Amino acid sequence: MILLQQTPPLAPTPEEGRSWLQRELARPEYHDLDLIERIMRWIERTLSDGIPSAGDVPWAQTVAAMVVFALLLVGIGLLVSRARRSPRVARDRNGDVLTDESLSAAALRARAEAAYAAGDHGTAVIDGFRALARRQVERGRLAEDPGLTAAEVAASLEREMSLDGRAGQAAELFNEVLYGHHPATREQAEGVLALEQELAVAR
Template sequence: MRLSHDPPLDPTPGEARDALRRELLRPEYNDSDLLQRIVDRLRRWLDDGVSTTAEAPPLQTFATLLVAVLLVLALVWLLTRLRGSARVRRGGAVLGERGVSAAELRARAEAALAAGRHEEAVVDAYRALAVRAVERGRIADVPGATADEVARALVEASPDRAAGVPAAARLFDDVLYGDRPATADQARSVLALDDAVAGAR
């Protein structure tokens, strides 16, 4: 009688594969949904926080909630300030383009209007009006001047011809910093204001 040195295979290889497959299909091996685990962890943290708060004195609970609200408000304020700063950096100041003449800005505005780019036409037309006033010595050359500051200076310099300048300044701000669309009529009105106030033509 011959003895086999190999142990008997019980179960067979096929049966072992089936058993392993059934084992791996059990729910405890498939609990790998990352989103569900994150939600469960947050729920546990929230439950722990609520139970801790329930045991804390009312004054301490109120102070904790107040600090949390203030932190959220500070975060919202910081995000809005960062967005506003990014818009200002992207757009630039009214008199920010050094070395560009009023005539060049006026030509750019007219070309943008002809091409249907009304927002560019409004911005360049208002800048042309401001730069022309600087070139003629009517207002001071202040590189960081806002549209509103330029409007006030123009109204002081030419009160009889600058009545529409504050409205044009608001339009400039709305288009450049508020990302609002402009119409052809609005662009033409700023060009006409350049003519009236600065005597472009």
């Protein structure tokens, strides 16, 4: 009687399973596919090629294989969660100016001045630039858009007014202070507040 050679059961350790997932996702042919699609293809291929049925292997090996794939699913969940957060993080780094707060330009300006008086120059820069942007929205120069970035505000103002790049410099400072957590100096806060005041009276 001819005995058919059985494929050895696949029962990797959790460490081996994680290593396989990392190596598989690093392969170049995956770079042109959607993240979830390429992970699911790899799992389907592994299931069809390497995992025998539960009746063909001892129960301990079946349990081990199930544990490995549970760990893989957890890893996939983390990857997908990180991928979904990435666009928002990138957008935040560009400097959203208009928040969900329903504060007027005057209220933001008052808050910026209070922060400046208290020696909190970073907050004075942030609220001062937001007051600047909000005032331009109130005057109809900018559209009401919660996703409006500091760079977009500056570019619009530089096109319409002769500001010699000061709006762009204020926008860069806003991003550095709010998202880069850089400290602001008294002179920098004064510059943003002066620009906001200049634009407040401009026609």
